[in-house]
Amino acid sequence: MPADEGLSETVAALHARIDAQIARSRELAEESSRLSAEAEQTTATVTSPDGRVTVTARPHGGIDEVRLSSADGDAAGLGRTITTTIAAAQRAAAESVLASMASTLGEDSPLVAAVRTDVDAAFPGGRSDTIEYR
Known part of the structure; x- marks a missing residue:
């Protein structure tokens, strides 16, 4: 019966798929x-431009960790330097994870794009001297 054979092949192909x-789901998990x-x-470890x-x-x-070198500068200036360096280190750590995700899931992955948007919003990097959402 050729019709039964065709149906069996179709079912077998569906099972294989x-x-x-x-x-693939197990691999992704x-x-x-x-x-x-x-x-x-x-x-990620980041050092301020002035060291x-x-x-x-x-x-x-x-x-x-936060490490300070001996400095002759003013406290307010040091505070800004600390804040900026913390933000840069946080951003660098998040970027490291994002790069790993992109290499695994692909640059065009919707999940990678969503995380990149979150990283940009949470860690403004060098665009601000204040720590935003953490």
């Missing part, structure tokens, strides 16, 4: 777990 989709674990361990402040930050905004 579903199995491939399940396998494993990759997502890896990215998440990597993001938790990511840090007075070094900050180590995490992509979620956490600060691991």
Whole structure:
């Protein structure tokens, strides 16, 4: 019966396609777990242009360390330098995770685009001397 054979082949092809989709979903879930674990361990260290402040930050905004060099400058100037350097370190850590996501999911991934928008909003980088949302 040729009609039954054709139906069997179609069903078998659909099963194979579903199995491939399940396998791909598992791969993506494993990759997502890896990215998440990597993001938790990511840090970035940034030193201010004048060398007075070094900050180590995490992509979620956490600060691991602030190191100050001996400086003869005024306290207000040092405060601005600290604030700017913290923002730069936070941005650098977030950019590191974003680059990892882009290499895994692709630059054109909607998730990468959404995270990039969030990073731009949360960590203005050198565009501001104030710490915005963290």
